[in-house]
Amino acid sequence: MTRFLVKRIGQSVVVVILVSMATFTLLHLLPGGAARAELGVRASQSSIHAFNVANGYNRPFFDQYWFYVDRILVHHNLGYSYKLNEPVSTLLSMDLPKSAYLSGLALLITIIIAIPLGIYQAVRRNKPDDYALTGFSFIGYSMPTFWLGLLLIAFFSVFLKWLPPSAPQTPTVSGSITDPKAMILPVLTLTIVGVASFSRYMRSSAIENLAQDYIRTARAKGVTKAGVLFRHMLRNAVLPIVTLLGLSVPALLSGNLITESVFNYPGVGLLFWTSTQTRDYPVLLALTLVVAVFTVIGNLVADIGYGIIDRRVRLS
Amino acid sequence: MTDQIEPDIALQEPEVVSQMVRAKRKRGANIFEVFMDNKLAIVGAVLIVLIVLFCFVGPVFYHSNQISSNLSIANTSPGHGHPLGTDNVGYDELGRLMSGGQSSIEIGFAAALLAGVFGVLWGAVSGYFGGVVDTIMMRIVDALLSIPVLFVLLLMAAIVHVNQLNLTLAVAFFAWLVPARLIRGETLTLRTREYIQAVKGMGGGAGRSIFLHIVPNAIGTIVVNITFQVADAILALAALGYLGFGIPPPAANWGSMLSQGVTYLYAGEWWLIYPVGILIVLTVISLNFIGDALRDAFDVRLQGR
Numbered sequence: 001m002t003r004f005l006v007k008r009i010g011q012s013v014v015v016v017i018l019v020s021m022a023t024f025t026l027l028h029l030l031p032g033g034a035a036r037a038e039l040g041v042r043a044s045q046s047s048i049h050a051f052n053v054a055n056g057y058n059r060p061f062f063d064q065y066w067f068y069v070d071r072i073l074v075h076h077n078l079g080y081s082y083k084l085n086e087p088v089s090t091l092l093s094m095d096l097p098k099s100a101y102l103s104g105l106a107l108l109i110t111i112i113i114a115i116p117l118g119i120y121q122a123v124r125r126n127k128p129d130d131y132a133l134t135g136f137s138f139i140g141y142s143m144p145t146f147w148l149g150l151l152l153i154a155f156f157s158v159f160l161k162w163l164p165p166s167a168p169q170t171p172t173v174s175g176s177i178t179d180p181k182a183m184i185l186p187v188l189t190l191t192i193v194g195v196a197s198f199s200r201y202m203r204s205s206a207i208e209n210l211a212q213d214y215i216r217t218a219r220a221k222g223v224t225k226a227g228v229l230f231r232h233m234l235r236n237a238v239l240p241i242v243t244l245l246g247l248s249v250p251a252l253l254s255g256n257l258i259t260e261s262v263f264n265y266p267g268v269g270l271l272f273w274t275s276t277q278t279r280d281y282p283v284l285l286a287l288t289l290v291v292a293v294f295t296v297i298g299n300l301v302a303d304i305g306y307g308i309i310d311r312r313v314r315l316s
Numbered sequence: 317m318t319d320q321i322e323p324d325i326a327l328q329e330p331e332v333v334s335q336m337v338r339a340k341r342k343r344g345a346n347i348f349e350v351f352m353d354n355k356l357a358i359v360g361a362v363l364i365v366l367i368v369l370f371c372f373v374g375p376v377f378y379h380s381n382q383i384s385s386n387l388s389i390a391n392t393s394p395g396h397g398h399p400l401g402t403d404n405v406g407y408d409e410l411g412r413l414m415s416g417g418q419s420s421i422e423i424g425f426a427a428a429l430l431a432g433v434f435g436v437l438w439g440a441v442s443g444y445f446g447g448v449v450d451t452i453m454m455r456i457v458d459a460l461l462s463i464p465v466l467f468v469l470l471l472m473a474a475i476v477h478v479n480q481l482n483l484t485l486a487v488a489f490f491a492w493l494v495p496a497r498l499i500r501g502e503t504l505t506l507r508t509r510e511y512i513q514a515v516k517g518m519g520g521g522a523g524r525s526i527f528l529h530i531v532p533n534a535i536g537t538i539v540v541n542i543t544f545q546v547a548d549a550i551l552a553l554a555a556l557g558y559l560g561f562g563i564p565p566p567a568a569n570w571g572s573m574l575s576q577g578v579t580y581l582y583a584g585e586w587w588l589i590y591p592v593g594i595l596i597v598l599t600v601i602s603l604n605f606i607g608d609a610l611r612d613a614f615d616v617r618l619q620g621r
Binding site for chain 2: 011014015018019022026138139141142143144145146147150151153154158247249250253254257258261272273276277279281284285287288291292295296299
C-alpha cells in the first residue's frame with residue numbers, strides 16, 4: 001500500500017508541475033505580455049518596464065518560472081486582481097466555500113439517487129421501467145447543462161412562479177445555507193445531469209456483477225435478495241463508480257461553472273466566467289491552476305479510495 | 317470483434333480458407349445487421365441526416381437575410397413571413413437555426429475527426445513501442461486529462477481571437493486524449509498477436525504494423541469513439557457559445573442564440589429558446605444513439621457510456 005501511495009502521489013506532483021508550467025506559458029502568450037494585461041493598453045513604456053522588473057518578467061524564462069513558483073509556494077500569493085482590486089486568495093476564500101457547498105450538496109444527492117436507481121435498473125433490466133429510465137438518462141446527458149437550467153427556470157420560476165430564478169446572492173456561504181429555496185434549482189440542475197450519467201454506469205456495473213459466480217454462491221447459501229444486492233454486490237459494483245467520481249472532477253467543475261453562470265450564483269465558476277468577460281488575466285490563470293490542483297487531488301483520492309474498498313489493489 | 321483469436325489463414329486447407337473468407341464477409345454484413353436491428357440507432361441516423369439536410373440544404377430553399385441585422389423587425393413573433401419569428405436584432409430565427417447549425421456541425425465533425433486521427437496515432441505509437449516511450453506519452457495524456465477543459469477553453473478564448481479554425485483546434489486539443497488511451501489499450505493486446513510478430517519477422521517497420529495492421533483491427537473502437545466525440549464537441553461548442561465565446565456575429569451558433577434568447581425568457585418569447593435547444597438535444601442524442609448501436613455492432617467493450 002505504501003509503495004502504491006508513494007507512486008500515485010509522485011505522479012500527481014508531476015502532473016501539477018506540468019499544469020503550472022502550462023498556465024505559466026499561457027501567461028506569456030498574452031497579447032502584449034502580462035504587463036499590458038495588467039496595466040492596460042494605455043500604459044507607458046516606462047511603467048511597463050518598471051512592472052516587468054518588479055515582477056521579474058525581464059529575466060530568462062526558467063528564472064521567471066522559478067519566481068512564479070516561489071511566489072505561490074513560499075509567499076502564498078496567487079496574484080492580484082486589478083479589475084476587482086483584491087488579491088486572488090481573498091476572492092477564493094470568499095467564493096470557494098459557496099462553490100463547494102453547491103457541488104457537494106448536488107453530488108451527495110446524485111449519489112443517493114443514482115446508486116439505488118442503477119441497481120434497480122439492473123435488477124429490472126430490459127423491462128419497460130428500465131427502458132423508460134434509460135430513456136430519461138439518455139436525454140439527461142445529451143442535454144446541455146445551461147439548457148436544462150433554462151428549462152427549469154422557465155417552468156418553476158416563469159410559469160409556476162414557485163422558485164426564484166437566481167441563486168442566493170450573498171457574499172458568504174452561510175447566506176446560501178439559510179436560503180434553501182433559492183438553492184433548489186441550481187442543485188436540481190446539477191443533480192439531473194449527474195444522475196443521468198452515474199445511474200447508467202451503476203446499471204452496467206451492477207449487471208456485470210450480478211452475472212458473477214459469487215452472487216450465485218450467495219444465493220445458493222440462502223442469503224436474502226436484499227442481502228445479496230446490498231451486502232455482496234454493492235461493494236463490488238460501486239468500485240467503477242468510485243473511479244468515475246474521481247475522473248469526473250473536471251466535468252463536475254465545468255458543470256458547476258455553467259450552472260453558476262445560469263443562476264448567477266457567486267461561486268468560483270461565476271468568478272472565472274466574469275473574469276473572462278473582463279479579461280482579468282491574473283484571476284483566470286490563478287483559478288485555472290487551483291482548479292487543476294483540485295482535479296488532481298480528486299483523481300488521487302479516488303485511486304486511494306479504490307485501494308481502500310478493493311483489497312486486491314492494495315496488495316499488488 | 318478484435319478479441320477473437322484469428323486462426324492463421326495461410327495455414328488452412330483451401331475449402332477452410334473459403335469458409336473463413338465467407339465468415340469474414342458475413343461478419344461485415346453482421347455489423348450492418350446488428351446496427352439496423354437497433355431501432356433507436358435508425359431513428360438517430362435518420363434524425364442526423366435530416367438535421368444535416370436542414371442546415372446545409374435548407375438555406376437553398378428558405379432564403380433569409382443572415383448578413384445584416386434589422387432592428388425595426390426585432391423580436392417579431394412567429395408568422396408575418398418569419399415562421400419562427402425573429403431574434404433581438406431582427407435576424408430570421410429559422411434561417412439563423414440553419415446557419416448556426418452549419419458551424420456547429422462543421423466544427424463538431426472536424427474537431428472529432430482531427431482528434432480521432434491524432435489520438436489514434438498517439439495511442440498506437442505509445443502502445444506499439446511500450447517502455448519509456450509509452451510511459452512518457454501516457455503521462456502527458458494523464459496530465460492533460462486532469463486539466464478542466466471548459467476552464468482552459470474559456471481562458472484560450474479570452475486570449476486569442478475566436479474563429480472557426482481556432483475553435484476546431486481548441487476543441488480537438490482536448491478531445492484526442494480519450495481515443496489515445498483507448499487505442500493504446502487496444503494496441504497493447506494487438507501487438508502480441510502472431511500477425512504483428514510476423515510483420516516484424518519479415519522486416520516490416522513500425523509504420524507498416526501500425527497503419528496496415530493495428531489501426532484496421534482497432535477500427536471498431538475508433539469509429540465508435542469518434543461518434544461520441546462529435547456529440548461531445550457539439551455540446552462543448554454550445555456551452556462556449558452560451559458563455560459568450562462563439563464565432564462573432566453575423567456568423568451564428570446555437571449556443572450564442574440561446575444566451576441571447578435568455579434575456580427574453582420572461583417576455584414569453586419562446587421561439588428564441590425552445591427550437592434551438594431542442595435542435596441541440598436532438599443532434600447530440602442522435603449521435604449518442606448511433607454511437608451506442610455502433611458499439612454493439614462492432615462489439616467494442618472498452619467504451620462505456
